[in-house]
Amino acid sequence: MPGLSGRMSTVIKAKISKLLDRxxxxxxxxxxxxxxxxxxxxxxxxxxxxxxxxxxxLQLQEQNLQQQLVKLDTQARQALAAGNEELARTALxxxxxAQAELQSLDGQVAELEKQQEQMTQSEQRLRTxxxxxxxxxxxxxxxxxxxxxxxxISEAATGVGExxxxxxxxxxxxxxxxxxxxxxxxxxxELEASGTFQDLTALGPGEDDIDRQLRELSSTSQVxxxxxxxxAELASGSTPSGELGAGTPADAQQGAKQPEEQxx
Amino acid sequence: xxxxxxxxxxxxxDEGNAQELRELDQKAVDQCAAGDEEVFRATxxxxxxxxxxxxxxxxxxxxVPSDVILPPPDVSFxxxxxxxxxxxxIPD
Numbered sequence: 001m002p003g004l005s006g007r008m009s010t011v012i013k014a015k016i017s018k019l020l021d022r023x024x025x026x027x028x029x030x031x032x033x034x035x036x037x038x039x040x041x042x043x044x045x046x047x048x049x050x051x052x053x054x055x056x057x058l059q060l061q062e063q064n065l066q067q068q069l070v071k072l073d074t075q076a077r078q079a080l081a082a083g084n085e086e087l088a089r090t091a092l093x094x095x096x097x098a099q100a101e102l103q104s105l106d107g108q109v110a111e112l113e114k115q116q117e118q119m120t121q122s123e124q125r126l127r128t129x130x131x132x133x134x135x136x137x138x139x140x141x142x143x144x145x146x147x148x149x150x151x152x153i154s155e156a157a158t159g160v161g162e163x164x165x166x167x168x169x170x171x172x173x174x175x176x177x178x179x180x181x182x183x184x185x186x187x188x189x190e191l192e193a194s195g196t197f198q199d200l201t202a203l204g205p206g207e208d209d210i211d212r213q214l215r216e217l218s219s220t221s222q223v224x225x226x227x228x229x230x231x232a233e234l235a236s237g238s239t240p241s242g243e244l245g246a247g248t249p250a251d252a253q254q255g256a257k258q259p260e261e262q263x264x
Numbered sequence: 265x266x267x268x269x270x271x272x273x274x275x276x277x278d279e280g281n282a283q284e285l286r287e288l289d290q291k292a293v294d295q296c297a298a299g300d301e302e303v304f305r306a307t308x309x310x311x312x313x314x315x316x317x318x319x320x321x322x323x324x325x326x327x328v329p330s331d332v333i334l335p336p337p338d339v340s341f342x343x344x345x346x347x348x349x350x351x352x353x354i355p356d
Binding site: 003004006007008009012027105118122124125128129131132155156158159160162166169170175 | 267268271274285286288289290292293306308324325326327328329330331332333335336338344347
Protein backbone atom coordinates (compact mmCIF):
# COMPACT_ATOMS: atom_id res chain seq x y z
CA MET A 1 0.00 0.00 0.00
CA PRO A 2 1.67 3.23 -1.09
CA GLY A 3 1.35 6.62 0.49
CA LEU A 4 1.93 8.16 3.85
CA SER A 5 -0.85 6.18 5.51
CA GLY A 6 0.46 3.03 3.86
CA ARG A 7 3.86 3.48 5.45
CA MET A 8 2.33 4.18 8.82
CA SER A 9 0.05 1.15 8.49
CA THR A 10 3.02 -1.05 7.64
CA VAL A 11 4.92 0.03 10.72
CA ILE A 12 1.97 -0.60 13.01
CA LYS A 13 1.06 -3.92 11.41
CA ALA A 14 4.62 -5.13 11.72
CA LYS A 15 4.45 -4.36 15.41
CA ILE A 16 1.17 -6.20 15.79
CA SER A 17 2.32 -9.33 14.03
CA LYS A 18 5.47 -9.32 16.11
CA LEU A 19 3.21 -9.26 19.13
CA LEU A 20 0.90 -12.00 17.88
CA ASP A 21 3.63 -14.26 16.55
CA ARG A 22 4.89 -14.84 20.05
CA UNK A 23 2.24 -17.47 20.66
CA UNK A 24 1.52 -20.47 18.47
CA UNK A 25 -1.95 -21.74 19.15
CA UNK A 26 -5.07 -19.54 19.22
CA UNK A 27 -5.82 -19.97 22.90
CA UNK A 28 -2.28 -18.99 23.74
CA UNK A 29 -2.46 -16.01 21.38
CA UNK A 30 -5.58 -14.83 23.19
CA UNK A 31 -4.06 -15.12 26.60
CA UNK A 32 -0.74 -13.62 25.60
CA UNK A 33 -2.43 -10.74 23.83
CA UNK A 34 -4.71 -10.13 26.78
CA UNK A 35 -1.80 -10.14 29.19
CA UNK A 36 0.04 -7.60 27.04
CA UNK A 37 -3.03 -5.41 26.90
CA UNK A 38 -3.24 -5.29 30.67
CA UNK A 39 0.46 -4.48 30.90
CA UNK A 40 0.09 -1.65 28.44
CA UNK A 41 -2.85 -0.26 30.34
CA UNK A 42 -0.67 -0.11 33.45
CA UNK A 43 2.04 1.65 31.47
CA UNK A 44 -0.43 4.20 30.20
CA UNK A 45 -1.50 4.95 33.75
CA UNK A 46 2.12 5.47 34.75
CA UNK A 47 2.61 7.67 31.71
CA UNK A 48 -0.34 9.84 32.66
CA UNK A 49 0.99 10.18 36.20
CA UNK A 50 4.33 11.25 34.77
CA UNK A 51 2.72 13.93 32.65
CA UNK A 52 0.73 15.20 35.63
CA UNK A 53 3.88 15.40 37.75
CA UNK A 54 5.70 17.39 35.10
CA UNK A 55 2.74 19.70 34.75
CA UNK A 56 2.60 20.37 38.47
CA UNK A 57 6.29 21.11 38.51
CA LEU A 58 5.94 23.65 35.73
CA GLN A 59 2.98 25.23 37.49
CA LEU A 60 5.04 25.61 40.63
CA GLN A 61 7.72 27.35 38.63
CA GLU A 62 5.10 29.63 37.18
CA GLN A 63 4.04 30.65 40.66
CA ASN A 64 7.64 31.42 41.60
CA LEU A 65 8.15 33.49 38.49
CA GLN A 66 4.94 35.37 39.12
CA GLN A 67 6.08 36.33 42.60
CA GLN A 68 9.37 37.50 41.20
CA LEU A 69 7.63 39.57 38.57
CA VAL A 70 5.78 41.44 41.29
CA LYS A 71 8.98 41.98 43.26
CA LEU A 72 10.97 43.20 40.28
CA ASP A 73 8.15 45.50 39.28
CA THR A 74 8.00 47.01 42.74
CA GLN A 75 11.74 47.48 42.74
CA ALA A 76 11.69 49.18 39.37
CA ARG A 77 9.13 51.62 40.74
CA GLN A 78 11.20 52.21 43.84
CA ALA A 79 14.26 52.90 41.77
CA LEU A 80 12.29 55.27 39.58
CA ALA A 81 10.88 57.00 42.60
CA ALA A 82 14.42 57.45 43.83
CA GLY A 83 15.45 58.79 40.46
CA ASN A 84 17.77 56.00 39.43
CA GLU A 85 16.67 55.17 35.93
CA GLU A 86 19.55 52.85 35.26
CA LEU A 87 18.66 50.72 38.21
CA ALA A 88 14.98 50.73 37.24
CA ARG A 89 16.02 49.64 33.78
CA THR A 90 18.00 46.73 35.17
CA ALA A 91 15.04 45.63 37.23
CA LEU A 92 12.73 45.91 34.24
CA UNK A 93 15.13 43.97 32.05
CA UNK A 94 15.09 41.15 34.52
CA UNK A 95 11.34 41.44 34.74
CA UNK A 96 11.08 41.13 30.98
CA UNK A 97 13.26 38.06 31.04
CA ALA A 98 11.11 36.49 33.72
CA GLN A 99 8.00 37.43 31.79
CA ALA A 100 9.26 35.74 28.64
CA GLU A 101 9.97 32.60 30.65
CA LEU A 102 6.51 32.77 32.14
CA GLN A 103 4.91 32.96 28.74
CA SER A 104 6.91 30.02 27.54
CA LEU A 105 5.90 28.05 30.63
CA ASP A 106 2.26 28.91 29.98
CA GLY A 107 2.51 27.34 26.55
CA GLN A 108 4.18 24.25 27.96
CA VAL A 109 1.60 23.78 30.66
CA ALA A 110 -1.14 24.05 28.03
CA GLU A 111 0.67 21.48 25.90
CA LEU A 112 0.99 19.07 28.81
CA GLU A 113 -2.67 19.61 29.60
CA LYS A 114 -3.45 18.51 26.07
CA GLN A 115 -1.18 15.49 26.34
CA GLN A 116 -2.80 14.48 29.60
CA GLU A 117 -6.25 14.74 28.10
CA GLN A 118 -5.26 12.77 25.02
CA MET A 119 -3.64 10.02 27.07
CA THR A 120 -6.66 9.80 29.32
CA GLN A 121 -8.88 9.37 26.28
CA SER A 122 -6.50 6.78 24.85
CA GLU A 123 -6.52 4.90 28.12
CA GLN A 124 -10.31 4.91 28.12
CA ARG A 125 -10.43 3.63 24.53
CA LEU A 126 -7.96 0.88 25.24
CA ARG A 127 -9.77 -0.10 28.41
CA THR A 128 -13.08 -0.42 26.53
CA UNK A 129 -11.42 -2.47 23.81
CA UNK A 130 -9.79 -4.77 26.32
CA UNK A 131 -13.15 -5.35 28.00
CA UNK A 132 -14.62 -6.13 24.62
CA UNK A 133 -11.76 -8.42 23.78
CA UNK A 134 -12.17 -10.31 27.02
CA UNK A 135 -15.83 -11.05 26.46
CA UNK A 136 -15.23 -11.81 22.80
CA UNK A 137 -12.55 -14.36 23.53
CA UNK A 138 -14.93 -16.29 25.77
CA UNK A 139 -17.57 -16.25 23.03
CA UNK A 140 -15.07 -17.39 20.46
CA UNK A 141 -13.82 -20.20 22.65
CA UNK A 142 -17.38 -21.40 23.30
CA UNK A 143 -19.00 -21.02 19.91
CA UNK A 144 -16.59 -21.65 17.10
CA UNK A 145 -14.76 -24.56 15.65
CA UNK A 146 -11.00 -24.45 16.01
CA UNK A 147 -10.38 -23.26 12.46
CA UNK A 148 -12.97 -20.55 12.55
CA UNK A 149 -11.96 -19.50 16.03
CA UNK A 150 -8.46 -18.89 14.79
CA UNK A 151 -9.63 -16.42 12.14
CA UNK A 152 -11.84 -14.56 14.59
CA ILE A 153 -9.23 -14.49 17.26
CA SER A 154 -6.71 -13.11 14.87
CA GLU A 155 -9.14 -10.41 13.81
CA ALA A 156 -10.01 -9.42 17.35
CA ALA A 157 -6.40 -9.54 18.44
CA THR A 158 -5.40 -7.36 15.51
CA GLY A 159 -8.13 -4.89 16.39
CA VAL A 160 -6.88 -4.62 19.94
CA GLY A 161 -3.27 -4.77 18.81
CA GLU A 162 -3.85 -1.73 16.67
CA UNK A 163 -5.33 0.14 19.61
CA UNK A 164 -2.35 -0.93 21.69
CA UNK A 165 0.06 0.31 19.06
CA UNK A 166 -1.85 3.55 18.92
CA UNK A 167 -1.89 4.10 22.66
CA UNK A 168 1.78 3.18 22.78
CA UNK A 169 2.48 5.78 20.12
CA UNK A 170 0.42 8.46 21.90
CA UNK A 171 2.22 7.69 25.10
CA UNK A 172 5.64 7.76 23.53
CA UNK A 173 4.96 11.16 22.00
CA UNK A 174 3.54 12.56 25.21
CA UNK A 175 6.55 11.37 27.19
CA UNK A 176 9.00 12.69 24.61
CA UNK A 177 7.41 16.10 24.93
CA UNK A 178 7.43 15.84 28.69
CA UNK A 179 11.14 15.01 28.62
CA UNK A 180 11.87 18.09 26.54
CA UNK A 181 9.91 20.22 28.95
CA UNK A 182 11.71 18.75 31.93
CA UNK A 183 15.01 19.77 30.41
CA UNK A 184 13.62 23.23 29.82
CA UNK A 185 12.21 23.43 33.33
CA UNK A 186 15.60 22.45 34.72
CA UNK A 187 17.22 25.23 32.76
CA UNK A 188 14.74 27.77 34.13
CA UNK A 189 15.30 26.35 37.60
CA GLU A 190 19.02 26.96 37.25
CA LEU A 191 18.43 30.53 36.16
CA GLU A 192 16.26 31.03 39.19
CA ALA A 193 18.85 29.48 41.45
CA SER A 194 21.54 31.77 40.04
CA GLY A 195 19.38 34.71 40.99
CA THR A 196 18.64 35.91 37.50
CA PHE A 197 14.99 36.43 38.27
CA GLN A 198 15.38 36.95 41.97
CA ASP A 199 14.54 39.86 44.14
CA LEU A 200 17.21 42.47 43.61
CA THR A 201 17.32 43.44 47.26
CA ALA A 202 16.92 40.02 48.75
CA LEU A 203 20.61 39.54 49.24
CA GLY A 204 22.47 38.63 52.36
CA PRO A 205 25.83 39.87 53.57
CA GLY A 206 27.26 39.53 50.07
CA GLU A 207 24.76 41.97 48.62
CA ASP A 208 25.58 43.45 45.24
CA ASP A 209 25.84 47.02 43.99
CA ILE A 210 22.25 47.19 42.90
CA ASP A 211 21.00 46.26 46.32
CA ARG A 212 23.22 48.80 48.05
CA GLN A 213 22.23 51.56 45.65
CA LEU A 214 18.58 50.78 46.13
CA ARG A 215 18.81 51.08 49.86
CA GLU A 216 20.80 54.29 49.62
CA LEU A 217 18.34 55.81 47.22
CA SER A 218 15.24 54.68 49.00
CA SER A 219 15.88 57.15 51.81
CA THR A 220 16.22 60.18 49.54
CA SER A 221 13.09 59.95 47.47
CA GLN A 222 12.39 63.62 46.72
CA VAL A 223 12.15 63.40 42.99
CA UNK A 224 8.50 63.91 42.17
CA UNK A 225 8.80 65.79 38.91
CA UNK A 226 11.59 63.54 37.68
CA UNK A 227 9.46 60.55 38.54
CA UNK A 228 6.57 61.73 36.39
CA UNK A 229 8.89 62.13 33.43
CA UNK A 230 10.43 58.69 33.85
CA UNK A 231 7.08 57.07 34.38
CA ALA A 232 5.97 58.54 31.09
CA GLU A 233 9.10 57.19 29.41
CA LEU A 234 8.51 53.74 30.81
CA ALA A 235 4.86 53.81 29.91
CA SER A 236 5.72 54.58 26.31
CA GLY A 237 7.77 51.42 26.23
CA SER A 238 11.28 52.81 25.96
CA THR A 239 12.55 50.04 28.19
CA PRO A 240 14.65 47.59 26.24
CA SER A 241 13.32 44.07 26.35
CA GLY A 242 14.60 40.65 25.52
CA GLU A 243 17.84 39.46 27.08
CA LEU A 244 17.79 38.02 30.53
CA GLY A 245 19.64 39.92 33.20
CA ALA A 246 23.19 38.94 34.03
CA GLY A 247 22.13 37.41 37.29
CA THR A 248 23.58 37.76 40.75
CA PRO A 249 26.15 35.49 42.34
CA ALA A 250 24.61 32.23 43.49
CA ASP A 251 26.50 32.22 46.77
CA ALA A 252 25.16 35.63 47.66
CA GLN A 253 21.72 34.28 46.97
CA GLN A 254 22.03 31.55 49.54
CA GLY A 255 21.78 33.94 52.47
CA ALA A 256 18.74 35.73 51.09
CA LYS A 257 16.86 38.03 53.42
CA GLN A 258 13.68 39.99 53.14
CA PRO A 259 14.07 43.36 51.45
CA GLU A 260 14.44 46.20 53.85
CA GLU A 261 11.49 48.43 54.38
CA GLN A 262 11.58 51.32 52.00
CA UNK A 263 11.21 54.84 53.25
CA UNK A 264 8.57 56.84 51.44
CA UNK B 265 -12.93 1.99 4.39
CA UNK B 266 -11.79 2.02 8.03
CA UNK B 267 -9.22 4.72 8.68
CA UNK B 268 -7.30 5.36 11.83
CA UNK B 269 -5.73 8.67 12.66
CA UNK B 270 -2.88 7.56 14.88
CA UNK B 271 -3.37 8.65 18.50
CA UNK B 272 -6.92 9.77 17.68
CA UNK B 273 -9.08 6.78 16.85
CA UNK B 274 -10.89 4.99 14.02
CA UNK B 275 -13.32 6.35 11.44
CA UNK B 276 -15.38 4.80 8.68
CA UNK B 277 -15.26 6.56 5.30
CA ASP B 278 -17.50 5.94 2.33
CA GLU B 279 -15.89 5.01 -0.98
CA GLY B 280 -16.04 8.51 -2.48
CA ASN B 281 -14.25 10.06 0.47
CA ALA B 282 -11.85 7.16 0.63
CA GLN B 283 -10.85 7.79 -2.97
CA GLU B 284 -10.29 11.46 -2.22
CA LEU B 285 -8.17 10.48 0.76
CA ARG B 286 -5.99 8.19 -1.37
CA GLU B 287 -5.36 11.00 -3.82
CA LEU B 288 -4.43 13.43 -1.07
CA ASP B 289 -2.25 10.76 0.48
CA GLN B 290 -0.26 10.34 -2.70
CA LYS B 291 0.06 14.10 -3.05
CA ALA B 292 1.38 14.31 0.50
CA VAL B 293 4.05 11.72 -0.24
CA ASP B 294 5.15 13.58 -3.38
CA GLN B 295 5.34 16.84 -1.45
CA CYS B 296 7.39 15.14 1.24
CA ALA B 297 9.77 13.80 -1.37
CA ALA B 298 10.06 17.29 -2.87
CA GLY B 299 10.91 18.61 0.58
CA ASP B 300 8.13 21.15 0.53
CA GLU B 301 7.07 21.24 4.15
CA GLU B 302 4.53 24.04 3.93
CA VAL B 303 2.59 22.45 1.09
CA PHE B 304 2.80 19.06 2.77
CA ARG B 305 1.38 20.49 5.99
CA ALA B 306 -1.58 21.93 4.09
CA THR B 307 -2.28 18.62 2.35
CA UNK B 308 -1.95 16.65 5.56
CA UNK B 309 -4.34 19.06 7.28
CA UNK B 310 -6.79 18.52 4.41
CA UNK B 311 -6.58 14.76 4.93
CA UNK B 312 -7.29 15.07 8.63
CA UNK B 313 -10.17 17.48 7.99
CA UNK B 314 -11.67 15.12 5.41
CA UNK B 315 -11.64 12.21 7.83
CA UNK B 316 -12.86 14.18 10.81
CA UNK B 317 -15.70 15.87 8.96
CA UNK B 318 -16.87 13.07 6.64
CA UNK B 319 -15.86 10.00 8.60
CA UNK B 320 -18.09 8.30 11.09
CA UNK B 321 -16.19 7.72 14.31
CA UNK B 322 -16.26 4.06 15.29
CA UNK B 323 -17.62 3.08 18.68
CA UNK B 324 -14.94 2.42 21.27
CA UNK B 325 -15.98 -1.19 21.69
CA UNK B 326 -15.57 -1.91 17.97
CA UNK B 327 -12.77 -4.40 17.49
CA VAL B 328 -11.78 -4.09 13.85
CA PRO B 329 -8.45 -3.56 12.15
CA SER B 330 -8.07 -0.41 10.04
CA ASP B 331 -7.49 -0.44 6.31
CA VAL B 332 -5.14 2.49 6.58
CA ILE B 333 -3.50 4.33 9.43
CA LEU B 334 -2.60 7.97 9.19
CA PRO B 335 0.37 9.37 11.09
CA PRO B 336 -0.43 11.32 14.25
CA PRO B 337 -1.66 14.89 13.62
CA ASP B 338 1.49 16.31 15.24
CA VAL B 339 3.78 14.30 12.95
CA SER B 340 7.04 16.09 12.25
CA PHE B 341 8.15 16.71 8.71
CA UNK B 342 11.21 14.58 9.37
CA UNK B 343 9.04 11.65 10.45
CA UNK B 344 6.73 12.05 7.49
CA UNK B 345 9.67 12.20 5.09
CA UNK B 346 11.75 9.43 6.50
CA UNK B 347 8.94 7.05 7.29
CA UNK B 348 8.44 5.80 10.79
CA UNK B 349 10.92 3.83 12.73
CA UNK B 350 8.17 2.09 14.64
CA UNK B 351 10.24 1.96 17.79
CA UNK B 352 8.27 2.05 20.98
CA UNK B 353 4.87 1.53 19.40
CA ILE B 354 4.14 -1.55 21.42
CA PRO B 355 6.03 -2.45 24.55
CA ASP B 356 8.25 -5.46 23.87
